[in-house]
Amino acid sequence: MTVRYLLDTNICIYIAKKKPLEVYQRLSELVVGDVGMSLITLGELRFGAEKSQNRDIALEKLNRLVNYIPIILPSEKTAEKYSQIRGFLEKKGQPIGNNDLWIAAHALSLNTTLVTNNTKEFIKVPDLLVENWVNL
Template sequence: MAIRYLLDTNICIYIAKHNPASVRARFEQLSADVLAMSVITLGELQHGAEKSQARSKALAALKQLQSVIQVQPVTEAAAQHYGQIRSALERKGRPIGNNDLWIAAHARAEGWVLVTNNEREFNRVEGLAVENWV
């Protein structure tokens, strides 16, 4: 089966922490082959783990998460979408964070649904399918 959902950083954190239960329940309903995280998300998670006061525990949790959620590289198509999205949002005076731009571009370029608890920012991106499992 093909990837259908790209999980944003906050959703990956919820899955790792088993909280809220609604996110973990939805995650467990789906097969691993339809779920992915962007390498951008992995970078954000790595950063969080590195600066954690419980660094070893956080890095172990990240390794566990990577064993159940595949990491996808950013493609040339995603770079094209990044440029389109960033330009469109700047024209409207409604920019979003740079990493969020890349994650949105990645999902939109691949035709995947972005799963996030940050609907406020991602709903600004035209043509991006967004779901919130919280």
């Protein structure tokens, strides 16, 4: 599946909550197939739902989100990008979180733009296209 945008965990949360509104509005401007979420993002979202005080409600919201935004599986190319990025960032002494590293690698392997509100981490990754839909 080819997508224009890979959504980071925080953006998926904003979409599910419909807050901030500009994120949800930006999504509504796109067509089906423009966006997807990484399996790694799904794992982070499921973890958050599982530990929620309102677990059942959180899982229900997540299921609705997954019905709306396709899950994209990592590939061997994702693993290749992961090793390259990790090596580069470690040499520079600028590591990022492990899941963020995988999500960045996934976006690079798809040659797509990562949408996140965590630009501080992701701008460290060379050649990664990053957009922030918050405060557009």
